[in-house]
Structure formats: structure tokens, C-alpha cells
Amino acid sequence: MTTRSGEEAALAGRREWIGLAVLALPALLASLELTVTNLALPSIAGDLLASGTQLLWTVDLYAFLLAGSLIMMGAWGDRIGRRRVLLVGSAGYGAASLLAAYATSIEMLITARGLMGIAGATLMPSTLALATALFPHPRQRATAIAVIVASVSAGTAIGPLVGGWLLDRFWWGSAFLLAVPVMAVLLVLVPVLVPRDRGTGRGRLDVLSALLSLAAVLPVVFGIKRVAADGLSWTAVLAVAVGVAAAVVFAVRQRRLPEPFVDLGLFRDRTFATAGATLALGIFVLWGSNYAIAQYLQQVAELSPLRAGLWTAPSAFGVIAGSTLAPRLARRFRPTSVIGAGLVLSAAGYATLTQVGGAHGLAVLVTGAVIVSAGLGPMMALSTDLMISSAPPARTGAAAAIASTTPQLGGAFGIAVLGSVIAATYRAVVEGTAPAGTPATTLTAFEESLGATARLPDAAALLTPARDAFTTGFQVAAGVSVLVTAAVATAVILLGRRGRRVA
Known part of the structure; x- marks a missing residue:
């Protein structure tokens, strides 16, 4: 495949790089805000008298509407202009964040979070599409997309620190006020630094x-x-x-439709389809393992949410290192070879995670997680770049939206599948191990999950076997991740050898 711009495209200058720094802000904010929101949930529950179900909706409604609206916002950006969609979405996100910060009831907060999800869906597709337009040169474009991917990971890394500092000094609403100055900066600087695009103007808003x-x-x-x-x-x-x-x-x-809402013909391009599948499966194992690691740190290692977040920060820096190094490696080797090598490295990281447990459990876990994330960083940056660069210029927004939606769906599947693997293994290990005479309600909780066992007031003797069973489930899920990652690495390397070198 050849890039649509070609190696002869003009190099971007200082103004474009400053514009990229501004465009990276919403990518950083998205992951940071989600981390801080999770830390704020206990305070929200106490202040707004929210039930557990209502707290879940506070998080899930945002994620549902964000994932569901990405394709719609990307397609509309292609039609009416990506900069316009970004500016409208930024204003809406800032207003919804302000509403969330000063919500007086849990119902008002849930509504505000839903509006934040819809407005937030404008940010990532528009950011990726505009970054691509700013950097027509293939090498610079790959670096720009790597910066966006690294910004997402940076938000994850600093989220626990920022959230802990804010919640220690202010009320829970400060978690949502973070977005207001960031959106204000976007509204002021994007019109100055990012050229206006009018979109295709073709087709109605379907x-x-x-x-x-x-x-x-x-x-x-x-x-x-x-x-x-x-x-x-x-x-x-x-x-x-x-x-x-x-x-x-x-x-x-x-x-x-003569003018489709989303051009499904994009998937006929082998580069686009292969990169999309790789991105989905890579995030499948990443989100699934992140979910398992968070559970292990809090339920087995008995760390507070804040301390657990700090232990996961090194893996976020692994993604930053891998994604920023990837464009340099792609100048000397095929991008598919770089992606494949990174996936092999990640498979080694997952193999390390199969050894979690015992006295050195935390050290092994952090080491394995850093190796995993460093290997997946190149996949995230280069697969996203390949998807966007293989699309026609008029469909960049749609391609960016698909590139943003693919990891959301892959990650959701990863949490469900690998979480189910852990749960099934846990139940198989603990079945029949409870002491004779254990009350029925205690036995039911013990055989359900480690979390249910930990909530029991009279089950201290069952916590050790429950933690051991969860650790076994964690190891099995890591083993599944080894197989998935190795299989994807093999497929990517073989397919890449059949294709042509990509800049």
C-alpha cells in the first residue's frame, strides 16, 4: 500500500506542531477524566446518596453513549467539517462537565454524564482526522498519531495523582471541572492553529x-x-x-445509499481491514488484562484504589514509550514487522503475568504489565495510522471514527471474555473446598467471587483460598492472552510479508 500523500508531501512547520499539542489535550483529558471519575465515586455516593446501580450508570452511560456516537460524529465531520464538529463538541463537553460538577442529585449527574459522552464522541475522531490533515508527510503523520496515542496513556498515568490531589483538597465536582479550562483552550486556539476544513458538503445528515x-x-x-x-x-x-x-x-x-453514512468499502482495503482487526484484538487483551490487574491489586494485594492506580502507572508509561518509538522504527522496517515484533514482546509480557503470585507477586505483575504495554504501544500507534492513511481524504473522519470505535468494542469484549475466564476458573477451583458446616449464604458468596467473599463479615478463613483461586484465574487469563497475542503477531507478520513496504 502507498500513502495517499506520498513521500513528496511538504513537511509541517512549527505552527502545525503547536497545533498538534493543542489537539493532544482532549486525548489526554478523556483518559484522565475517566480515572478521576472512578476515584470520585465513593464521595459521590456519600454526597448524593447514590446507590450502587446509580454509580454504575454514572460511569456506564458515559461509556455507552461515547462508543455509540463515535461513528456518527466522524461521518458528520466528513460532511460539515471536522474542525467545526470539534469546536461544537468541545463547547458541549465543557458545558456538560460544568453541569456535572454542580449536580445536586444523582439523576442530574447521570444526565450530565450522558451529555458528556455524546459531546466527547466528537473529540477523538476529529482530533485524529485534523492531525492527519496537519501532517500530510507520512513520517510526520505517523509521529503525530503516536503523540495522540501517547497522550491517552499519559492521562491514564497521571490520573491517579491528579485525582488524588483534587479529591484530598476539594469536593468531588472538581473531577469534572478539569474539562472546563481544557475545552476553553481548544475553543480559543484551534481556530488559530488548525486550518478550516469545509467537509465534502455532500449528502444530507442521515x-x-x-x-x-x-x-x-x-x-x-x-x-x-x-x-x-x-x-x-x-x-x-x-x-x-x-x-x-x-x-x-x-x-x-x-x-x-448513493452517499453512505459510513463507507463500508473502506474494509475492502486489506491494509485498513487488517489494521482494524489487529487494533481490536490488541485492545481486547490489553483492556482485559488491565481489568484483571486492577482486581488483583485491590482484592488480592489489598491496595486502596489510589495505591492500585499508582502501581498501574508504570504500564501506562510503557505504552507511551512504545507508541512514540514506533514511528522511528517504522522508518527502517515495515510497519507490520514493527507491529508484529511488538506483539511478540507483549506475548512475553503475558507469559510473565502467568507467574503472578507468591511473595513477589507485585514485582512480577508490574514487570509483566510494563512489557505488555511497551509491546502494544507500537500496535496502537501504527495500526491507527495505517487505518487513517489508507482511507481517501474525504473519508478521513469516518476512518478516524472507526479507528476510535474499534478499540472500544475490542476492549469491551476483552473485559467480558477474560473476566469470564477468571470467574469460571475461580468457581472451578473453590468448588467443594469450603469447610463442612459453612452456612449456606456464606457458601454461596464464597463460590460466587472473591469480591462477594470479601464483603462477608464472618468469612475471614475463606479469604486465603478465595484469593488463591482468583490468582489461578488471573494466571489462566494471562495464558489465554499469550495465545491470542502470539496468533495475531503471526498473522500480522505473514500478511505484511505479502504486502508492499509502507512509509
């Missing part, structure tokens, strides 16, 4: 396709989250089935 795209994504994400939380159920299966049916109707409609 509301029915937009609704179908939401109906395809939201039920699937909901069903996956239900599987991760409660195991396989008819509700989860029905939700996924509804989403799949909506996706089929959406695809049929796009093929019949």
Missing part, C-alpha cells in the same frame, strides 16, 4: 443511519458489560442479538 449506528453499538456494549458483571444471561444475549440485527440493517442501508 438521521436514520445515525440512529441505526447507535442501535448497533449500544446494545452490544451493554450486553458485554452484563456478561462481565453477572455472567452469561438471556438479557445479555438478547442485547447483543439486537445490536447485531441493527448492524445488519445498518450495513444493508449503507450499501443502498
Whole structure:
């Protein structure tokens, strides 16, 4: 595949790099804000008298609407201009964040979070598309996208520090006020530093396709989250089935429209399709392992959420290192070779995680997690670049939206599948190990999960076997991740040898 710009494209100057720094702000904010919100949940529960279910909706409604709206916002950006969509979305995100910060009831907060999700869906596709337009030269474009990916990881790394500092000194609403100055900076500097794009102007804003795209994504994400939380159920299966049916109707409609909402023909390009599948599967194992690591740190190592977040910070820096180094490596080697080598490194990291446990459990865990993230960093940066650069200029926003949606769905599947692997292993290990005479309610909780066992007031003797069983499940999930990562690495390397060198 050859890039659409070619090696002869003009190099960007200082103004473009300053513009990239501004565009990186919403990417950093998105991950940072999510981390800080999770830390703020206990304070929100106490102040707004929120139930556990309401707290889940505070987090999940944002994620649902964000994932469901990405394709819609990317397609509209192609039509009416990506800079315009970014500015409108930034204003909306700032206003919704202000509403969330000063919410007087949990219902008001949940509503504000939903609005933040819809507005937030404008940020990543527009940011990626505008960064691509700022840097037509292939090498600079790859570096720019790596900077965006690294910014997301940086937000994850500093989130616990920023969140802990804010929540120690101010009220929980300060977690949402973070977005207001960032959005103000975007509104002032983007019109100055980022050239205006008018979009294609072709085709109407297809509301029915937009609704179908939401109906395809939201039920699937909901069903996956239900599987991760409660195991396989008819509700989860029905939700996924509804989403799949909506996706089929959406695809049929796009093929019949003269100006489709999303150009599904993008997937006929082997580079685009392969990069998208690699990105989905790479994030599948990354989010699944991150979920497992967070559970291990808090439930087995008994760390507070803040301390657990600090122990996960080194792995975020691993992604930053891997994603920023990737463009340099891609100048000397095929991008597919760099991606494949990174995935092999990640497989070694997952193999390290299979040894977690015992006296050196935390050291082994952090070492394995850093190796995993350093290997997946190049995959995240280069796969995103390959997806966007292989799309026609008029479809950059749609390609960026798909590149943003793919990891969301892959990650949701990863949490559900690997979380289910841990849960199933846990139940298999603890079955029949409880002492004779254990009360029925205690036995039920013990055989359900480590979290349920830890909440029991009279189950101290069961905590050690429960933690050992969870650790075994963690090791099995890490083993599954080794197999998935190694298989994807093999496929990417073989496919890359059949293709042509990409700048």
C-alpha cells in the first residue's frame, strides 16, 4: 500500500506542531477524566446518596453513549467539517462537565454524564482526522498519531495523582471541572492553529443511519458489560442479538445509499481491514488484562484504589514509550514487522503475568504489565495510522471514527471474555473446598467471587483460598492472552510479508 500523500508531501512547520499539542489535550483529558471519575465515586455516593446501580450508570452511560456516537460524529465531520464538529463538541463537553460538577442529585449527574459522552464522541475522531490533515508527510503523520496515542496513556498515568490531589483538597465536582479550562483552550486556539476544513458538503445528515449506528453499538456494549458483571444471561444475549440485527440493517442501508453514512468499502482495503482487526484484538487483551490487574491489586494485594492506580502507572508509561518509538522504527522496517515484533514482546509480557503470585507477586505483575504495554504501544500507534492513511481524504473522519470505535468494542469484549475466564476458573477451583458446616449464604458468596467473599463479615478463613483461586484465574487469563497475542503477531507478520513496504 502507498500513502495517499506520498513521500513528496511538504513537511509541517512549527505552527502545525503547536497545533498538534493543542489537539493532544482532549486525548489526554478523556483518559484522565475517566480515572478521576472512578476515584470520585465513593464521595459521590456519600454526597448524593447514590446507590450502587446509580454509580454504575454514572460511569456506564458515559461509556455507552461515547462508543455509540463515535461513528456518527466522524461521518458528520466528513460532511460539515471536522474542525467545526470539534469546536461544537468541545463547547458541549465543557458545558456538560460544568453541569456535572454542580449536580445536586444523582439523576442530574447521570444526565450530565450522558451529555458528556455524546459531546466527547466528537473529540477523538476529529482530533485524529485534523492531525492527519496537519501532517500530510507520512513520517510526520505517523509521529503525530503516536503523540495522540501517547497522550491517552499519559492521562491514564497521571490520573491517579491528579485525582488524588483534587479529591484530598476539594469536593468531588472538581473531577469534572478539569474539562472546563481544557475545552476553553481548544475553543480559543484551534481556530488559530488548525486550518478550516469545509467537509465534502455532500449528502444530507442521515438521521436514520445515525440512529441505526447507535442501535448497533449500544446494545452490544451493554450486553458485554452484563456478561462481565453477572455472567452469561438471556438479557445479555438478547442485547447483543439486537445490536447485531441493527448492524445488519445498518450495513444493508449503507450499501443502498448513493452517499453512505459510513463507507463500508473502506474494509475492502486489506491494509485498513487488517489494521482494524489487529487494533481490536490488541485492545481486547490489553483492556482485559488491565481489568484483571486492577482486581488483583485491590482484592488480592489489598491496595486502596489510589495505591492500585499508582502501581498501574508504570504500564501506562510503557505504552507511551512504545507508541512514540514506533514511528522511528517504522522508518527502517515495515510497519507490520514493527507491529508484529511488538506483539511478540507483549506475548512475553503475558507469559510473565502467568507467574503472578507468591511473595513477589507485585514485582512480577508490574514487570509483566510494563512489557505488555511497551509491546502494544507500537500496535496502537501504527495500526491507527495505517487505518487513517489508507482511507481517501474525504473519508478521513469516518476512518478516524472507526479507528476510535474499534478499540472500544475490542476492549469491551476483552473485559467480558477474560473476566469470564477468571470467574469460571475461580468457581472451578473453590468448588467443594469450603469447610463442612459453612452456612449456606456464606457458601454461596464464597463460590460466587472473591469480591462477594470479601464483603462477608464472618468469612475471614475463606479469604486465603478465595484469593488463591482468583490468582489461578488471573494466571489462566494471562495464558489465554499469550495465545491470542502470539496468533495475531503471526498473522500480522505473514500478511505484511505479502504486502508492499509502507512509509
